Amino acid sequence: MNAVVYYSNTGQSRAVAAWLAERLGFPLLELASSAETSFESLVLVFPVHCQGIPDAVRRFLKKVRADALTAVATYGRMCPGNALYALGRRYGCRLVAAAYVPTKHAYLEESESFSDFERLEPLVEKTRRPDALPVSLPRLYRNVFAGVFPDWRSRMAGRIVRGPACTACGVCTAVCPNGAMADGIPDRKCIRCLRCVRSCPDRALTFRPGLLLRLYLRKKPVDRILIYT
């Protein structure tokens, strides 16, 4: 089958995936609920986390097979890192097109969502071609500390705080992609992806960024869309 599969915690990658699915006429599937592991043409859309590939996406890539893969990594205008280069080298799919797309940062209320979808048209064209040749990606800059002590770095990033409006309804526990949440209280597996915060029906959860993260987010935003066909 053909499909657009997305992993998205705050909706940015989902919006890009939905546009691509509509243009291509492919079904739109959420990674967590997709039991399918074999595709003819697969378009995979996910956010850059710590300048790399989120664990949930790595786990999916390990079991999936696709004759042709188009990969799109959304990033929060800080640094796209090297996620797509790593994906092209490590996993057994034929990468035919790829893109880094600047979007709203999960931790920055004031940053803007991506809206220039027409710029993604070359991806659509290449994905549609049955004889599409593989694409080779350049190795981009990735900070040497980006993958170091990921759990410690997540904890340093900030805290998820449960407010009095929490009714222990269990939504946050159910939606957490890392099984890290129990009725509003995250454990050490929490990566601060903020899916729980966005999904809480009572708006009982808030994210309080720590000092290091606040300083990092002051960096001048990078607004580059990179497309490889």
Ligand SMILES: Cc1cc2nc3c(=O)[nH]c(=O)nc-3n(C[C@H](O)[C@H](O)[C@H](O)COP(=O)(O)O)c2cc1C
């Ligand atoms: C845990 C985490 C790590 C992130 N790391 C980066 C990063 O290294 N560089 C960057 O530009 N944006 C980074 N972001 C921002 C996301 O890539 C960006 O907000 C993305 O569009 C969110 O997509 P989603 O709404 O589909 O989850 C990070 C966000 C989270 C939650």
